[in-house]
Amino acid sequence: MWQVSARCLCRASSRAWQKRLPWPGPCGPAAPRSRSPAWSSGTAPAQGLSSMAPSIRLSPATRSLFDEPLAIAVQGLGPRQQVTLRTSLRDETGELFQASARYQAGDDGELDLARCPALPGGSFSGLEPMGLLWALQPQKPFWRLVKRDVQSPFLLQLEVFEGHGQRPGRLLAQAQHERAFLRDGVRRVPVREGRIRATLFLPPGSGPFPGIIDLYGTGGGLPEYRACLLANHGFAVLALAFYSYEDLPKGMKEFHLEYFEEAVNYMLQHTQVKGPGIGLLGHSKGGDLCVSMASFLKGITATALINGSVANVGAVLHYKDITIPPLGVNLKRIKVSKSGIADIIDALNNPLEGPDQQSFIPLEKAECCFLFIVGQDDHNWKSEFFAVEGSKRLQAHGKEKPEIVCYPGAGHYIEPPFFPMCAASMHLLFGKPVMWGGEPKAHCEAQIDAWQQIQAFFHKHLTGKPSGTSSKL
Numbered sequence: 001m002w003q004v005s006a007r008c009l010c011r012a013s014s015r016a017w018q019k020r021l022p023w024p025g026p027c028g029p030a031a032p033r034s035r036s037p038a039w040s041s042g043t044a045p046a047q048g049l050s051s052m053a054p055s056i057r058l059s060p061a062t063r064s065l066f067d068e069p070l071a072i073a074v075q076g077l078g079p080r081q082q083v084t085l086r087t088s089l090r091d092e093t094g095e096l097f098q099a100s101a102r103y104q105a106g107d108d109g110e111l112d113l114a115r116c117p118a119l120p121g122g123s124f125s126g127l128e129p130m131g132l133l134w135a136l137q138p139q140k141p142f143w144r145l146v147k148r149d150v151q152s153p154f155l156l157q158l159e160v161f162e163g164h165g166q167r168p169g170r171l172l173a174q175a176q177h178e179r180a181f182l183r184d185g186v187r188r189v190p191v192r193e194g195r196i197r198a199t200l201f202l203p204p205g206s207g208p209f210p211g212i213i214d215l216y217g218t219g220g221g222l223p224e225y226r227a228c229l230l231a232n233h234g235f236a237v238l239a240l241a242f243y244s245y246e247d248l249p250k251g252m253k254e255f256h257l258e259y260f261e262e263a264v265n266y267m268l269q270h271t272q273v274k275g276p277g278i279g280l281l282g283h284s285k286g287g288d289l290c291v292s293m294a295s296f297l298k299g300i301t302a303t304a305l306i307n308g309s310v311a312n313v314g315a316v317l318h319y320k321d322i323t324i325p326p327l328g329v330n331l332k333r334i335k336v337s338k339s340g341i342a343d344i345i346d347a348l349n350n351p352l353e354g355p356d357q358q359s360f361i362p363l364e365k366a367e368c369c370f371l372f373i374v375g376q377d378d379h380n381w382k383s384e385f386f387a388v389e390g391s392k393r394l395q396a397h398g399k400e401k402p403e404i405v406c407y408p409g410a411g412h413y414i415e416p417p418f419f420p421m422c423a424a425s426m427h428l429l430f431g432k433p434v435m436w437g438g439e440p441k442a443h444c445e446a447q448i449d450a451w452q453q454i455q456a457f458f459h460k461h462l463t464g465k466p467s468g469t470s471s472k473l
């Protein structure tokens with residue numbers, strides 16, 4: 001990870017949060033060690049096996065929040081026994097996601113994923129305590145892990161099989177664990193005020209809380225999971241639909257900023273939202289909508305973009321008598337691989353040249369601070385170029401330099417921590433599967449760090465206090 005702002009930010013590293021997990025120490029010969037009281041057995045041996053049979057131990061035992069680490073260990077194995085661990089999770093449409101990894105227990109018959117590296121031949125190798133979650137892959141091609149109902153958890157199934165064969169050996173132990181989205185006490189409030197179609201998440205207590213509007217990208221609908229997870233950390237977050245949802249326009253033809261202005265005013269007037277301004281968070285197409293909101297609307301204090309664009313893309317934008325055309329596209333520059341997956345990285349025109357300059361959003365009008373989260377292997381578009389050009393333009397107009405945090409090996413779909421990377425899926429505008437970029441391990445580490453950076457940025461600018469969550473890294 002590198003960053004362009006003057007402020008020094010921490011490096012993306014899975015090692016740091018691994019230190020928070022229980023059971024420190026080397027894999028291999030047994031060493032006396034104390035166990036965390038938070039650590040408890042959540043599982044039973046496979047049916048028909050004796051009480052001395054292997055069992056899975058999880059911490060937290062039965063339920064954790066999706067963006068929190070989960071410590072996994074197996075006890076009761078033979079000395080240096082070879083086993084294969086498998087995780088399975090079905091999304092709400094019934095699609096199955098699975099990951100598996102090969103391990104060898106220590107001399108004491110214990111296998112602690114925080115201390116024992118996975119051996120080659122599985123979904124990942126090396127010391128990866130959360131590998132069995134971030135390496136989950138769909139059986140259905142081009143399918144992403146999406147959470148639709150944040151009020152119910154994902155059910156994670158863990159299984160331990162004998163041996164390292166291509167086909168699973170005898171089942172030795174199994175366990176289930178809930179990966180939840182809504183923290184106890186967080187309120188989920190559907191919002192249908194005026195034209196707004198949204199869901200507000202409010203942390204427990206009377207508030208007021210720093211407020212954020214969260215926008216997803218092309219695809220429409222009302223994805224709530226990022227907003228919900230963010231609200232768990234003390235923010236009042238409005239997940240805002242902007243097309244293809246209930247009575248909103250079906251397609252992405254044009255947007256009117258007045259709709260988004262209604263949402264900003266809703267938040268500013270809400271008794272549980274702390275003023276005087278709010279934050280904006282947007283991914284992909286949601287990112288350039290946030291840049292437009294910050295540039296033209298009042299009451300925005302901080303804007304964080306995840307692989308966003310500083311040019312208006314995909315649809316005309318209107319606000320009062322202003323019209324910003326979308327950045328031009330040349331479909332001839334799309335490369336399609338033999339497997340039929342398109343690489344659209346070069347499809348968009350350059351917003352610094354010719355008539356396409358009209359699509360560059362005048363972000364120098366914004367009165368807020370900016371954070372650009374950039375996946376340097378983004379294949380949807382040139383996120384790093386957009387961030388650097390946005391920074392140049394802000395500074396050329398005497399505005400504060402934005403924070404730019406770049407992650408090598410991270411692709412376009414930077415989600416909250418532990419969502420498996422989606423390498424390619426259907427592009428709902430282009431109508432073909434496209435590659436999003438990213439290398440799974442680097443992408444997963446970027447997600448963990450980016451999540452902290454986003455929270456720290458909003459804490460700093462919306463509350464004036466440094467984030468209390470940064471110690472996670």
Ligand SMILES: CCCCCCCCCCCC(=O)SCCNC(=O)CCNC(=O)[C@H](O)C(C)(C)COP(=O)(O)OP(=O)(O)OC[C@H]1O[C@@H](n2cnc3c(N)ncnc32)[C@H](O)[C@@H]1OP(=O)(O)O
Nearest residue numbers: 143144146216217218219220221284285313314344347430
């Ligand atoms: C070329 C140059 C251009 C260049 C021009 C560039 C223009 C701008 C490009 C911006 C790029 C981006 O924004 S990148 C994308 C960032 N995307 C997001 O943030 C997506 C956010 N939204 C969503 O993910 C969606 O709303 C969902 C998955 C939550 C679905 O919502 P829904 O409203 O319930 O819709 P639903 O009917 O179930 O599904 C709608 C469609 O999504 C598919 N779909 C549904 N679930 C999934 C899933 N888990 N994984 C994969 N696909 C799914 C369905 O098959 C269906 O496709 P079909 O049957 O209709 O075919």
